[in-house]
Amino acid sequence: MFNKLVSFLVLFVTALPGIAQPREAIDFNGGWSFTLEDDLQFRHADFSAVNWKTVSLPHDWSIGFDFGEQYPAGNAGGALPGGVGWYRKTFPLAEKDKGSHYTLHFGGVYRYAEVWINGKYLGKNINGYLSFEHDLTPYLRYGNEQNVVAVRVDNSLQPNSRWYTGSGIYRDVRLEKRSPIHLLRAETFITTPEVSADKSTLRVQTVLNQAVSGKAGKLQLKLQDKNKKLIAEQTLAFSGSQFEEEISLGTVALWSPERPTLYDLNISLLDNNGKIIDELNYQVGFRYFHFDEQKGFSLNGKPLKLRGVCLHHDLGALGAVFNKSAAKRQLLIMKNMGVNAIRTAHNPPSEEFLDLCDELGFLVQNEAYDMWAKRKNKFDYHLDFKEHHIDDLVRFVKRDRNHPSVFMWSIGNEIREQFDSTGIAFTKNMTEVVKKLDPTRPVTAALTETNYEKNFIAQAQALDVLGFNYKYFDYDRLPTEFKGVPLIASETTSALQTRGVYDSVHDTIQLWPASSQDKFVTNGNSDFTVSAYDNVAAYWGTSHERAWLEVKKRDFLGGIFVWTGFDYLGEPVPYPYPARSSYYGIVDLAGLPKDVYYMYQSEWTDTEVLHLLPHWNWKEGESVDVWCYYNNADEVELFLNGRSLGKRSKTDDQLHAAWNVLFEAGELKAVKIKDGKAVQEVVKKTAGKPVDVIVDTEHDRYAVDGLTDLHFLTVSLVDEHGTIVPDSDMELSFIPQENVTVIGTDNGYQADLSSLSTPKRNTYKGLAVGIIKKQEINNVGKILIKTNIIEKEVIIK
Template sequence: MFSKLVSFLVLFVAVMPSMAQPREAIDFNGDWFFTLEDDLQFRRADFSPTNWKKVSLPHDWSIGFDFGEEYPAGNAGGALPGGVGWYRKTFQLPKKDKGSHHILYFGGVYRYAEVWINGKYLGENINGYLSFEHDLTPHLRYGSEQNVIAVRVDNSLQPNSRWYTGSGIYRDVRLEKRSSVHLLREETFITTPEVSTGKSLLRVQSAFNQKTAGQARKVALKLQDKNKNIVAKKTITLSDNQFEDQLEVSGIALWTPDNPTLYDLHITVLDHTNKVLDVLQYQVGFRFFHFDEQKGFSLNGESFKLWGVCLHHDLGALGAAFNKSAAKRQLMMMKDMGVNAIRTAHNPPAEEFLDLCDELGFLVQNEAYDMWAKRKNKFDYHIDFKEHHIDDLISLVKRDRNHPSVFMWSIGNEIREQFDSTGIAFTKRMTEVVKKLDPTRPVTAALTETNYDKNFIAQAQALDVLGFNYKYFDYDRLPTEFKGVPLIASETTSALQTRGVYDSVQDTIQLWPASSQDKFVTNGNPDFTVSAYDNVAAYWGTSHERAWLEVKKRKFLGGIFVWTGFDYLGEPVPYPYPARSSYYGIVDLAGLPKDVYYMYQSEWADTEVLHLLPHWNWKEGEQVDVWCYYNNADEVELFLNGHSLGRRSKTEDKLHAEWKVPFEAGELKVTKIKDGAVVQEIVKKTAGKPVDIVVNVEHDRYAVDGKTDLHFLTVSLVDENGIVVPDNDVELSFIPQDNVTIAGTDNGYQADLSSLSNTKRSTYKGLAVGIARKHNPEKEAKIMIKSNTIEKEIRIK
């Protein structure tokens, strides 16, 4: 293969809703009516939706059901139903709006969506993960007359995915009012031919929705920092419906995950009288990066290892319904762990998710497809691929190419066409499409075939970077087999864990299931759990420690993307139903970290780490494996009831300290020792019977807009001394009292079959989580949390 040293000099920008007139975005998420019945008369403007349920968007109807084995998606798809649903919304527009353009935007609808306005059919959208819009202008009514939107969503063909998809209008909807002459966001592309802290060039390309012959227009470009200081500005005059120009800027701060500096770019369109016709505002981040076949990845001229995780799109108890506050919670937990990169597995994310990545500082590998023309499920995207994949790819790239976080495009994951010659043509064509729309970022794919002669996607010689999933034993031969192409570990690990479960550690990594011949594990636990010691993995994977060490030792690998950051709904390897969510996550489905979280934190994060496991409630004399994750120290020392059990330290091949300890009730303490002195210590104590709960309410850190913010209530079941009780769980009721709705509850247990929308939830290993949404953000809310013996009122300011 020819040599590819991939270097990119890029400006990254994020679309922000402009507050300036005449472009106005109207939130259309509230006051919809919904039904799971199916009748084409629902499309009619004069239909009255009697007995329909009133809902707010984003909305996922599947998540409200109890889990069930009978649903055709199967437990791989989350053991929840699909079906057909209808949505309707009525609205009025003032007469003064006549003459404006009104565009109805959908952030994502799963799955096949058909849209009507006032009984007029607007069209169908196939791809369940991409945004789309319709021009309502020709069909609107103004003044006192009502307008009616009807949307039919069909997610009845199942199974159509290897994971939980959700059903319905599950991302944001808005009505956008624009001037009759306006810029097209999908044709707006902002790049930097030059980037440095000294001098940079900012290039702006865009196009208008229509051409007005003989009428000159002005476009004013203004770049300012977050303190509103003007960095650069320019006004250009043009008469064409397309334009391209640039600003010269100096003294800017470069965007990095540690310091994600953003600037505001205003693009203002004026007519020949200087009347404002349109305004677009973008967030801009400047940086450059480079992939090298021998040295790996560098950012802004410095070596940089990608510490990444793969994330599915569901948000636990909220299902697929996107909420920016919940997504921010996930990302902030990953940030605290040391993560600097996200792979969107295996589909495009919500645009608001990318906004968060821009602002918080994550590099994002944006992935388009999990399959091409060859299926992985009977009714998955393969049935639409040949007809729609190019248009969908164009839509993805145009939508997301102006985000600072997006630094790679992935055109596929473990695609079956890598094993036959059709992979060559598909790869060349899709890479060509991406490069034409965005030549500033590399194109990759996640592969499994490590022999060049058998890998037809690699043989296309079109990809800038090759990603390989797992294949630890083949890492050292990859640079020879795939000569001249930079490499990343695009998916690793697939270790399995249930938070708070501790089985005796075996001498070798246990593979559950043991091979491809076994669909499920044959020697698993009867309660469908997996030990939280990092010692169990799916047969194609390995432990977290080993997977990271394999990448850490190899400079030529640009980085790692661990499968996965969070547990997700569906794909519950290694068990059949009643398991209904994954075991792969570093954090469980409820958002509670598993112990291995602290291994990564000790390796990746700039923070002091000392974490001891397991809990200290066992049978007298039982042999217990005790592990400790730590950093910034020479060794750690373990004490049981004041007696030293010896000092241990990590090694090049083991990222934790460990002891075998006969259980004795009381206190287990570990101290961290540096240069002979104790610098940190933590204690685990034997818990008694549960007598109370402690509730930690998190909100401020995850707040986004005041309207859609959520409050996360982590409930700890404790004894009389305030110690968490890990072995005597109780059922809790989350009862809304005033100004609040319970949006969901969870405990992280992968085989809990109660609906995640249920307001009752048992603690699991002493913990549970409730998710609350205030009705009025300005007023205090009250929630009662009760069990048979415990009652506590929670006030949320």
């Protein structure tokens, strides 16, 4: 079997936004023309797209449609259309720029992207989740002549995924201007052969696009802290096209989720006069980690349980469009819950997402594939796997290997080749490729088969860490079955919840659907909801509490990745259409936490938690289950209209306090008690009729650059006392007044069929979210939020 412990001593880096001259990143997101018609004449430079729609990138054409049952991807694909779309952009270049090198970089296009420049075909990109680029230099025009980029995007073969993919150029595009002699970012790799309390070593490896002589080849390395204090600087001569150098350093601050310290590294190519020919800038994070088969995971010499969640790439009402402030909002919501690790399920994320993880302090299990040669959907990546998976894997690792957040590579999720001998060769081959490109990180895969003799991916004995999805009943046999290899719970839970819905608690966890024989639940709710008490899961999963308890008490499991941090578009288990988004999230699609969020916060943070559920609007005399999540205390006492209903506490097997209460209108209060003293209290009141809205503009926390920042307006429907009204929802209209555009709206309800791009949205259980963008960043904006009885103008600063 296995006989290895995995220990890594590494430094990781990430590209800084903005590149100084002479390397210049030209904004290329604005001024595109778009159509959903398909005609190959659109590729020609002289074609006129004057009647096409004008769009800015990133762009997802699918998200603008109403949800519908007729689309071929089905509700598992988000109940939205695919199709074929064309993009065109015209741009000039000055005569003085002749001789420069130009590359067009696409952060991600879903799917099958073909690119032309001035009518010249540049190629086709197969993988919808990976960045790619084309050299435009030989085909460009200068002076009075215009250049035309045309892109055909084909997402017509469906279903091609198990979740919503989006359609179009959904990540950033940039035009990079470089010197004819320049550094190759994909070939640049920065590591630390040594990190200790008083000494560290920085190794820089890079490659030029063409060889230079010793006289011309000078490379300057400069490392600074975030206060611009110089840590190290070296200038060295070299010849040829490859460069490698080590710099000895003294004590450096280590990177961790609690303290994500970063340094700035500048790599400059100089001429004989010391002038910069080209340069690359990186953020550097120093840390080391270790996986142990018995003790789990440690970071910087200290034990650390991975408290992770799985995240899909969509951003709710934005669809597949990547927006850095929206992603920052998601990550900070997770950070506040106590998350220290992210699994990118089940594909490469955007480059900017990893930048955020570097800066905010998240360890990232970076995942490449959801399938290999054996399909999960008729038209998925299995069609292209054998021809393209190695090239795509190389691009994936080279793109992301310089991020401090990325600490582990995953080559697949629940791959069907684990059940036959083809899994051995594929696993060995891909692991070898990854290790050659990056020997500093472990390679893993997320598996389901827990019998070694039947698991052909494990039999390859190539993976450094084995991840297992679900299989709680097999946890204790894993160390025996897979001897000598570290283990993680790579995917857990699959509990189902709708925010704000509370059905009576049952004695056992309900499985919806009950088994693999059932496609949908047979005894679900008529409104396509699931109770927010933590007591419903898909048949392969379990409750949040049980999943965490099973991992928490086993030191040999390095950590947990919960399925999922946020609800996502598509895969709406356990219901058929009109359900169109998932129920798995700890946070709903709108970014509003479900109650179980506070269970994790009470377990994963030192934040003072006291969260009481459900709301307190019921029928007189109705029996209501009351739960309370708390921490840092001995017990909780519950009061109804001033009368004590008794004290309760958590147990080794239950992470909440619980009561059964006969409803009467008024006030329900929970008091947290420590050492016999009340230390915190929370109140739920019976709400009256809605008379007003309270708006949280949620911007400063999620601001990034001003230019692309979004404002998330969380609107609460309240009574005259400011209590949220959970049972009298009404339609909100978000009406621009000055300097704002409504990007989308949402309420988190998984069966709401209105387009997420509409400026109108019903509240759901008293809440809704509007996503707003200012048109001019330096001026205030104004928006009117209106119902049939309420009008409120909101200032956007």
